[in-house]
Amino acid sequence: MEIWSDVVCPWCYIGKRRFESALRDFEHADDVEVVWRSFELDPTAVSVTERAAGPSDAHARRLAAKFGRPVQEVQxxxxxxxxxxxxxxxxxxxxxSVPANTVAAHQLLHLAGERGVQGAVKERLLRAHFTEGEPLGDVDTLVRLAAEAGLDADEARAVLAEDRYLADVRADVAEASALGARGVPFFVVDRRYGVSGAQPAEQFLQVLQRAWAESRPLTLVGDGSADGACGPDGCAI
Structure with a gap:
């Protein structure tokens, strides 16, 4: 299962929870490998590197300005x-929530994938943005959050200093476009089925079950003889 998403996308977090709910009900969950792919909702976004002073309508006003909607409607x-x-x-x-350019966060997710803690880092970054108001565009904040989720802090800082995974992030974004993704979250199962958006858990479960059934060969029961069957050359007697 490959999932394209961004760490400042609310529906990506909701979709993650719904997929996890489906996975809990999937009898072969232990055989499912989840890979988080990069997607930047706004590659031109400018990061704010400090926490907000407190609750305000600033987030709604930013969205209203971006999409040309009245503030009250956006609220x-x-x-x-x-x-x-x-x-x-x-x-x-x-x-x-604090505005952030997420390219650095995605680079850390690539590192986390190589270190076997990608799911934990993904969850930590989402919670940091949507629940805690952490500035994900700040390097020190990113390194601290990554370390809390299992990455080595020094290695995380070095990755960001070198832009070590920038090409991988760009490749993920390009691949999403090639696969037909026009938004996120975008879920791809075995490169056979695509699910766009934070669909209900029941739909994710159906896709998992179908993909599993199609990926497993039919098991013949019995001795394999053709007794009691008909074929192109006639019927067994």
Missing amino acids: RMVAHVDETAAAEGLEFHQDV
């Missing part, structure tokens, strides 16, 4: 997303 949209997140067991505080 209702944000509230709806927060309520949807709460239904999935998530605690959103978007009124203290």
